Amino acid sequence: MARSDVQLMLGVKAGDDASFELLLEKYRTPLVHFLFRMVRDAATAEDLAQEVFLRVYRARKKYAPSAKFTTWLFRIATNLALNAIRDSRNEKMGVSIDEGANGGDAEQPRMDVADKRPGMVERMMERDRAAVIKRAIQALPEKQRAAVLLHKYHDLDYDEIASILHCSESALKSLLFRAYETLRVELAPLVATKD
Amino acid sequence: MRKEEGRKKGNMNCEKFEARLLAYMDGRATEAERGEVELHLVACAECRARVEEFRRLWGVLDEAPAHEVSPAFDARLRARIAAEPRPTLLGWLLPQPRLALAMSLLLAMGAWISMIPPAQNPNEVARSEEEFRMIKDLQVLEDLDVLANFEALSEVPPAKQTEQRKM
Numbered sequence: 362m363a364r365s366d367v368q369l370m371l372g373v374k375a376g377d378d379a380s381f382e383l384l385l386e387k388y389r390t391p392l393v394h395f396l397f398r399m400v401r402d403a404a405t406a407e408d409l410a411q412e413v414f415l416r417v418y419r420a421r422k423k424y425a426p427s428a429k430f431t432t433w434l435f436r437i438a439t440n441l442a443l444n445a446i447r448d449s450r451n452e453k454m455g456v457s458i459d460e461g462a463n464g465g466d467a468e469q470p471r472m473d474v475a476d477k478r479p480g481m482v483e484r485m486m487e488r489d490r491a492a493v494i495k496r497a498i499q500a501l502p503e504k505q506r507a508a509v510l511l512h513k514y515h516d517l518d519y520d521e522i523a524s525i526l527h528c529s530e531s532a533l534k535s536l537l538f539r540a541y542e543t544l545r546v547e548l549a550p551l552v553a554t555k556d
Numbered sequence: 557m558r559k560e561e562g563r564k565k566g567n568m569n570c571e572k573f574e575a576r577l578l579a580y581m582d583g584r585a586t587e588a589e590r591g592e593v594e595l596h597l598v599a600c601a602e603c604r605a606r607v608e609e610f611r612r613l614w615g616v617l618d619e620a621p622a623h624e625v626s627p628a629f630d631a632r633l634r635a636r637i638a639a640e641p642r643p644t645l646l647g648w649l650l651p652q653p654r655l656a657l658a659m660s661l662l663l664a665m666g667a668w669i670s671m672i673p674p675a676q677n678p679n680e681v682a683r684s685e686e687e688f689r690m691i692k693d694l695q696v697l698e699d700l701d702v703l704a705n706f707e708a709l710s711e712v713p714p715a716k717q718t719e720q721r722k723m
């Protein structure tokens with residue numbers, strides 16, 4: 362039987378490097394995905410994910426399984442992401458995380474009229490859809506964004522997300538409801554054509 | 557049995573339905589809640605349309621792009637972990653300085669309590685019990701602190717950690 366996250370973390374606490382490797386293997390991708398959608402920038406997302414694992418490692422001796430492991434892990438990730446977003450907003454100079462992705466050309470799909478290869482238009486439309494969805498999620502206020510990401514893509518329970526975002530479960534539900542309503546409006550053209 | 561009272565359709569009005577929609581759609585609703593929602597859906601075309609729209613939004617959100625983790629991620633992390641300060645010999649002898657402190661406090665308190673004459677006044681008993689509880693809770697408080705205020709922990713400068721180990 363596979364060991365639970367808590368058992369693995371207790372292994373890390375006891376000095377077992379293999380347990381840490383297993384947690385890294387399991388949560389590397391979910392954490393990077395979450396952070397990428399939070400901060401909009403791949404390099405920052407990876408830096409923050411590294412930071413999450415480092416903090417888990419540093420706290421190993423003090424680890425006590427009094428909360429679900431995922432709650433603990435995503436709480437660290439959420440706090441780091443919110444701090445990074447605030448820091449970048451407070452920066453007077455330079456490109457902020459929030460503007461970086463939207464300002465850069467690389468993120469915007471461009472129509473190349475000269476390209477007539479079959480399937481090109483379909484592929485471009487696909488990329489276009491993805492970019493529109495990404496922008497809609499990133500336009501949500503941070504707390505709503507975090508709530509939607511944890512709920513939709515990481516399948517955390519209401520009580521876990523509520524504890525990460527320091528709000529009540531009923532407050533979380535209305536936060537989520539508002540966020541999905543906003544997304545429904547923003548993505549109306551895509552929603553209408555979705556089968 | 558269906559009652560048509562005001563805006564109530566089927567077994568509930570549309571506002572009540574709205575509050576249930578999320579848990580219904582994400583599959584976290586209980587069997588009973590699902591039943592209630594479905595009863596309303598039979599009676600209300602507008603809410604049926606909302607459910608359908610929500611279902612499609614759910615599918616649209618599945619298309620959100622993700623960033624693939626770069627291959628160097630693990631190697632970089634392992635290098636950073638290898639660079640973390642290692643426990644010193646003193647740190648090994650006293651792996652948990654705060655626990656050691658709590659233990660010695662407990663011992664001291666034990667000695668102190670045994671010195672108290674049997675006919676003490678009730679206030680003192682209450683106070684020493686409270687202090688005992690405080691020490692008993694020390695480890696628990698530390699754990700809570702780690703969970704609730706995680707950042708503070710890792711921001712302890714390395715110099716201070718060394719100092720602690722020397723205790």
Ligand SMILES: [Zn+2]
Binds near residue numbers: 565570596600601602
């Ligand atoms: Zn209705």
